[in-house]
Amino acid sequence: MTKNYLLEIGLEEMPAHVVTNSINQLAQKTAKFLKDNRISFSEIDKYSTPRRLAIIVKDMDEKQKDIDIKAKGPSKKIAQDADGNWTKAAQGFARGQGMTADDIFFEELKGVEYAYIQKHETGKDVADVLKDITEVITSLTFPTRMRWANFDFEYIRPIHWLVSLLDSQEVPIKILDVDSGRMTRGHRFLGEDVEIDNVRDYVDDLRGQFVLVDAKERKDLISSQIETIAQDNDWVVDVDPDLLEEVNNLVEYPTTFHGKFDRKYLEIPEEVLITSMKDNQRYFYVRNKSGELEPDFISVRNGNSEHLENVIQGNEKVLVARLEDADFFFKEDQSKTIQDYVNKLKTVNFHVKIGTMYEKMQRVHQISDHLATLFGLSDQERKDLLRASDIYKFDLVTSMVDEFPELQGVMGEKYASIMGETNGVAKAVREHYMPISAEGDLPSTKVGATLAIANKLDSLITFYAVGLIPSGSNDPYALRRQAYGIVRILDDNNWSMNLNDLQDFIAANLKVPDNLNLSEHSDELIQFMIDRVRQLLNTTSIKNDIIDAVTSGSNIDxxxxxxxxxxxxxxxxxxxxxxxxxxxxxxxxxxxxxxxxxxxxxxxxxxxxxxxxxxxxxxxxxxxxxxxxxxxxxxxxxxxxxxxxxxxxxxxxxxxxxxxxxxxxxxxxxxxxxxxxxxxxxxxxxxxx
The missing domain is CATH 1.10.730 (Isoleucyl-tRNA Synthetase; Domain 1)
Structure with a gap:
């Protein structure tokens, strides 16, 4: 007869971004724990909310499988003395196996006789095995950890309760001062504590206390409610899967609602509006059938529909306050010129060991000029590139980017266009950050692609020059991502760039402070770049030995x-x-x-x-x-x-x-x-x- 086991870890609210990974870890490590302990099961169901991580292991064996073990010990000449008496080594080997020396027998292995003991190990009841499940709970890893009370133990958030049930039987476990039981907690505001009589009742018992523990059920409900609101209002909602995942991990009982803001705020660039709604407030923005942004939003409440008007008004008030700030910043930023902002960059450090952001732009101008010739840019493209290289970081000191750092580059393009720069210059200001992730979008223009390469090259060369070189998993300046971005852009444009020749040009021509020796780590930097080529090739179907060959040759383009x-x-x-x-x-x-x-x-x-x-x-x-x-x-x-x-x-x-x-x-x-x-x-x- 098989059994089902429920483990629930009750916590203070976890950050949304750790919930999914944590429950996946719990399930994977529990599966390994059971396999290592010779317990079979059919599947593990996962349940999670901001306040709990829970699993139900289904159809578990009632006991461990019995096993026969043949343990190998010392060689015969070590196990027995010249008179055939058991040595201390043999006796210690037998004790370690829970047997006596009389149980030892010898077998030959590769021409040498060794001592062996054959023993039968009877499996323990599954309840006894599960008492060690705390090993799994304490082994979970998190991006951030905290301590509480006087304990040295660290976890994502303090543990407040534990449920450990085998069908209807409690399996006692303890972590710090928290003993397990069958009592779990309902919704923080709408529910009450509830006892779980049997594992099969877990989901329904919590549903009765306004907690939907099935993350997929919550997500499907949120999606359905958003779709209903969109249809009722004739809106188009692009439901970002990452935002949906985040919102889903913020609530235990979702109720979706919609609010609005004054249409006058639509004069602000839509990227600012979307950032205010999506990134800052976790709202879903809406468009009309023509694709235009509407002065409305959709959000999700952690609760039911009672007093929903108050919730809507509160959310509208918070959003309008942010939009008021954004509107002020947008107008205020336009009261200065691009040159005003560029001059400000003379006092903004790129890195304390390297120099200012203004000095970085001067170096990037030189690199860009060289790359324009190397890549065969037209006269107009070169002109746009050099102008963009003179100003491309200016938006870093605008009020809007100070308030919304994630809009750097985006606002640079907007302001550059407003202030009379050509489309080529404005677009390059935005595209120089690309790709912003390992597999992110690449620049769409030659000017933007060249500026992106020049900017990333300067970062790589100067950080290496002062010895700030990535090692192991330590890469605080994201140099691996920047180098990989260079390789992807070169490949996308089919641009040849000999790394040795480029380094020689930069070392000979770049104007840098005396403390920057641009040649000191050049060999290491070239190998670093070649490793990124290997990274790119590893995403293809090309065989590993061919990848090894081409990345070990003399051609370092x-x-x-x-x-x-x-x-x-x-x-x-x-x-x-x-x-x-x-x-x-x-x-x-x-x-x-x-x-x-x-x-x-x-x-x-x-x-x-x-x-x-x-x-x-x-x-x-x-x-x-x-x-x-x-x-x-x-x-x-x-x-x-x-x-x-x-x-x-x-x-x-x-x-x-x-x-x-x-x-x-x-x-x-x-x-x-x-x-x-x-x-x-x-x-x-x-x-x-």
Missing amino acids: PVAMVDTAKVLQSHSADLEFKAVIEALGRVVNLAQKAGFKYSDELKMDDSLFENPSEKSLNEKVAAIYTSQPDSAEKLYDRLAALKESINSYFEENMIMDKDEKIKNNRLTQLVITNHLIAKLGDLSKIVVK
Whole structure:
């Protein structure tokens, strides 16, 4: 006969953003706990509100499964002395297994006899096993933790009650000074405490106390109520799933309502209105059928519909106060010029070790000018880019962004347009932040994309220059996200950018304070960028060995690495691919063992050639150098065509010839050939079968 188990952790209100993750953790860790303790079950139902995390484990075994264990101990020569008596090691091994030395027997393992004990372990009742469920409760992790009373224990919020029931039987557990029972708490204002007689009554008993513990039921109810309000008012509501999730985790008994504000506030940019409603007040904004924002909002109350008019009026009053502030800031900000704000940035630190935001913009101007040439921007695009680079941070010191930091860039675009900047400049001011998350939207314009790269490059280079380098999970300045953003933008625009050449230009031309050594960590920064290329390639179906190869070659142009990976992947199914990689790989392996590296001055002496294959390979490699293939596909095709010549070369020639001059000449030939191959990557890392 199976049993059902209820565990409920009652807490002070948790932050909405931790509820879903916490209940998922509780279910996952409980499943592992039961599996580790040999308890089978059919499923775990999850229930959560801001004040509780609860699970019901269904169809549990009544007891642990019995098991037979053969425990391995010390070798026979350690377990017994010369006279065959049990040693202390053997006796200790037996005691550790709850047995005596007389229970020991020997078996051979890999030619050595070892002591073993065979024992039968009878499973415990499930109720006895569940008394240790506190291990699971205390193991949950949270982004923030707190202590309370005089306890050293930390948790997301103080624990106030525990329910631990196996069907109708209490399973006593205790955390700190809180003992479990069958008493749970209803809605903070509408409900009362209620005893749970049986696990199967849990959901309905709390429903009677104005608590809907099923998060999906609450979410579906909120969505349905929003849809009804929208239909009744002929509105269109784009229900943001993240906002819905957050609101759902703020309430135990949802009642949806709608309020309004004066139409005059629609003169404020809609991004400000939406931020005020959505981000600050957790309201859903509404539009009419034409897509225009309406002076109305929808919100969710944690309670029933009684006295709802008072709730609506209170929410309207709070929103209007914020909109009044926004309206004032919007008008006040326009009383100054962009140059006024730019001058203010001279006193705003970008970072105390690096300098001001104004100085950052000056550096970004220089980088942008270089990138405009590199990326082939038109004259107008360059003009817009350089103007944008001179002002793009100005909105940081506006009153609106001070009040609504999440609108940085957004308000910059609005104000730039209002104050007479071109569309290209205004859009770039907004797009330079993009992408704002690892997989966020990318800039839609070349000017915005170039400014975004220049801004992120400056941050990377200057933070590395002062030793503020990400390590492990520590990345307080989001440099990984910024570097990954650069790689994604380059890939999106198919822009080539050799990382070495760029670093050399920046180190030689950027005007920085004396304390910034832009070359000090250049190798580390390049590897950091290559790791982001690897990150991008890992989101594709390209094989890991190909990714390893292209990110270990001599070509440190992110787009070239991505293109090369695609080319190698596309050819990996070719019948000749294995033979090509093996031939090129032989060159790579020997070239890597040479005591010297490629340089432009490296030359061969063809008078030392002894076999036709040496001359043949030399001529074909020279032809590739002369033609300079302009794509990874063309380079691969030209190198693949060397397969027969390379095989003949190795058949006819002893590379490590006794004659030092001949040996070095052949190694030089391989190093020169490998310099071409390395543009594809380190092909020795590719696994071919």
